[in-house]
Amino acid sequence: xxxxxxxxxxxxxxxxxxxxxxxxxxxxxxxxVSFWQATDYELIPAFTPQAYLDLFSGCGGGADDLCVTLSTxxxxxxxxxxxWAITGVVGFxxxxxxxxxxxxxxxxxxxxxxxxxxFWTSNVIRMISWIPLLGRNGLVNDALLGLGLVKxxxxxxxxxxxxVVLAFVHLYTMFMIVPIFNSMxxxxxxxxEAARDGGASPWQTVRHVVLPLSRTGILxxxxxxxxxxxxxxxxxxxxxxxxxxxxxxxxxxQASYLQFPAAxxxxxxxLAVVLMMIVALMRLVDLRKEL
Amino acid sequence: xxxxxxxxxTSRRQILKMAGxxxxxxxxxxxxxxxxKITLRYLGTAVNQDRRIAEKFEADTGxxxxxxxxxxxxxxxxxxxxxxxxxxxxxxxxxxxKILPTGNLLGIDTKRIKNADKITTLFxxxxxxxxKVGDQGTAPKKVMYLDKPDAKTFSAAPxxxxxxxxxxxxxxxxxxxxxxxxxxxxSWKELLNxxxxxxxxxxxxxxxxxxxxxxxxxxxxxxxxxxxxxxxxKEIDLTIKTLIEAKRAGQFRALWKDFNESVNLMASGEVxxxxxxxxxxxxxxxxxxxxxxxxxxxGYRAWAAGFGIPRTLTGRKADAAYExxxxxxxxxxxxxxNRQGYYSAVLETAKAKMEAYEWAYWxxxxxxxxxxKSPTGDLLAKAGSVRDGxxxxxxxxxxxxxxxxMDENQYMVQKWNEFVAA
Numbered sequence: 001x002x003x004x005x006x007x008x009x010x011x012x013x014x015x016x017x018x019x020x021x022x023x024x025x026x027x028x029x030x031x032x033v034s035f036w037q038a039t040d041y042e043l044i045p046a047f048t049p050q051a052y053l054d055l056f057s058g059c060g061g062g063a064d065d066l067c068v069t070l071s072t073x074x075x076x077x078x079x080x081x082x083x084w085a086i087t088g089v090v091g092f093x094x095x096x097x098x099x100x101x102x103x104x105x106x107x108x109x110x111x112x113x114x115x116x117x118x119f120w121t122s123n124v125i126r127m128i129s130w131i132p133l134l135g136r137n138g139l140v141n142d143a144l145l146g147l148g149l150v151k152x153x154x155x156x157x158x159x160x161x162x163x164v165v166l167a168f169v170h171l172y173t174m175f176m177i178v179p180i181f182n183s184m185x186x187x188x189x190x191x192x193e194a195a196r197d198g199g200a201s202p203w204q205t206v207r208h209v210v211l212p213l214s215r216t217g218i219l220x221x222x223x224x225x226x227x228x229x230x231x232x233x234x235x236x237x238x239x240x241x242x243x244x245x246x247x248x249x250x251x252x253x254q255a256s257y258l259q260f261p262a263a264x265x266x267x268x269x270x271l272a273v274v275l276m277m278i279v280a281l282m283r284l285v286d287l288r289k290e291l
Numbered sequence: 292x293x294x295x296x297x298x299x300x301t302s303r304r305q306i307l308k309m310a311g312x313x314x315x316x317x318x319x320x321x322x323x324x325x326x327x328k329i330t331l332r333y334l335g336t337a338v339n340q341d342r343r344i345a346e347k348f349e350a351d352t353g354x355x356x357x358x359x360x361x362x363x364x365x366x367x368x369x370x371x372x373x374x375x376x377x378x379x380x381x382x383x384x385x386x387x388x389k390i391l392p393t394g395n396l397l398g399i400d401t402k403r404i405k406n407a408d409k410i411t412t413l414f415x416x417x418x419x420x421x422x423k424v425g426d427q428g429t430a431p432k433k434v435m436y437l438d439k440p441d442a443k444t445f446s447a448a449p450x451x452x453x454x455x456x457x458x459x460x461x462x463x464x465x466x467x468x469x470x471x472x473x474x475x476x477x478s479w480k481e482l483l484n485x486x487x488x489x490x491x492x493x494x495x496x497x498x499x500x501x502x503x504x505x506x507x508x509x510x511x512x513x514x515x516x517x518x519x520x521x522x523x524x525k526e527i528d529l530t531i532k533t534l535i536e537a538k539r540a541g542q543f544r545a546l547w548k549d550f551n552e553s554v555n556l557m558a559s560g561e562v563x564x565x566x567x568x569x570x571x572x573x574x575x576x577x578x579x580x581x582x583x584x585x586x587x588x589x590g591y592r593a594w595a596a597g598f599g600i601p602r603t604l605t606g607r608k609a610d611a612a613y614e615x616x617x618x619x620x621x622x623x624x625x626x627x628x629n630r631q632g633y634y635s636a637v638l639e640t641a642k643a644k645m646e647a648y649e650w651a652y653w654x655x656x657x658x659x660x661x662x663x664k665s666p667t668g669d670l671l672a673k674a675g676s677v678r679d680g681x682x683x684x685x686x687x688x689x690x691x692x693x694x695x696x697m698d699e700n701q702y703m704v705q706k707w708n709e710f711v712a713a
Contacts, residue, residue, distance in 0.1 A: 041389045041390070041392050042371075042393065054705065068705075068708055068709045068712045072708075072712050075712070135559050135561055136561050137560050159545050159561070241492075241543075241545025241546065242546035242547060242548060242552075243538070243546050243711065244711075245708065245711050245712030249711070250708050250712075253497065254704065254708075256364035257364065257701075258367070259701055259704065
């Protein structure tokens, strides 16, 4: 009996070790450092909540003038929400098409691979390729001007909230398609037939049968998208012309100026926010049961 | 002789031969070891890390240079946290305020630097052509000397020990697209002129960007800073407030952080006026797009970089580092850098390695007698054109302030994040 338990522990040990070395210990370090003091060139291990106080200084003061931290989180959350909603709708539609409209397994596989083609190049390249398209003298503006639809180049196409969300959708829709497709493929086809036999319209079938049964996929996709957007600072930087704040960017700037306690405090707050969002999502679905 | 015997004989002979070779090898071993090639790990930004410089140095001396190219911020970070990871550091003078107190740098003995007394007076005295230049911010002369090699504070007066031996330096200003602006630009205040609404950009490296902003604030007549490179909290607030107001009014098209971003913004016409670096302006021009590194009446914001030696460096590697620094000041590298539009620390030796017409164009502000080519052979300027900003004395003599790290650095970065978030 004892022996078997020992074996079980040993079997779990490698993963536990990896988890401890690459996740738990760094996390503990970050939390510790966030309570330290620092000068330009050294860290002083003295407990102080100063980094957190600085982080939220000015918050809750003026009514119309939000403090930096809150407005940064506000804009990051806005991007997360918009991206989540759009990738959700697009991802669901694409997955639905692949799962229910394409009959042959071969075509399904081929189309699925086609979806992953953009992933053969790097994120940054895919982002940058939008710039000549959307710029002031870009293709879209050239076309609009040429068609006589506008008199002045449209400025909000690039370096704006619009271009940031566009890039996010472009980059992350795949993370929605895959899990949703996966859970749709597990739906018992006889349920769809039963709905049709029962007189449900195609829309009603989607709403009352497919959507609820794809919940797990949607949820997993949502976790991916939300976590990715919340931590992303490259996309916001490149597509927003570096003018739009994101939490990740703030952390990067602080770290590059050796302000480690401030960066660590920011990271801890970001982690807490993302965890809360994921916990909230998890309450909607019991992942363990569904998987 | 039977076959077997012959085989044995051969093998015996072979063994003897091998033993002989091994003997020579063993005896020769210490000698070979002493001649083993030295590799210097050179930490710095990509700007000065030119493959051709390393190749030429290796050809001249047999010492290998291994470049470690990181960003300006990361050079500082590594100097502070991992002084064992490099043998030679190429960093900017303003970073010294962060690096030196850690004790990770060792003062360089100028007695071992052949051309030490020929280093331009801009560094040693803060003068160009006998005239004082602006010393706001971290002017190199303020952080140039140490009382003893392992000192952790700067010496006010010149001594035998230098913190860094200057390599390259330049004076930055605004870059403009003359074809899209169509009128002369003379002052820093044009950066926030609503005429260029949505077509201006500023550098998103806080410690440098805020200096550019301060130049604008002064040019607009809003405030006169006692030292733009070391602002009080109130002054930082004022500067950032000006930037935020402009940003909310839609002045900026983008902010940029790296060289290529600034080139793309300018070349694509997204931006017509922005703070810019001289080689970036050249890069836009080599695409066939007109771009001017515009001299302004308020002057330039200057920067300078230099070589430093980590405290941990000893023995042959230390000798090699000194050899590299001496070689670097000896003219070939200086001429190479001058031809890129930077300036070298010892002008005399660089001049000896440049053609007279090149020197006249790059350093004396005279019209080019022949086509001007970059060290790699690209055409930089046609015969008859004049360098932006004119001669060395006109440009470097027009320095208003130097890149710096403020005492209120942390507060400044916090406020800068506010500007980005606004």
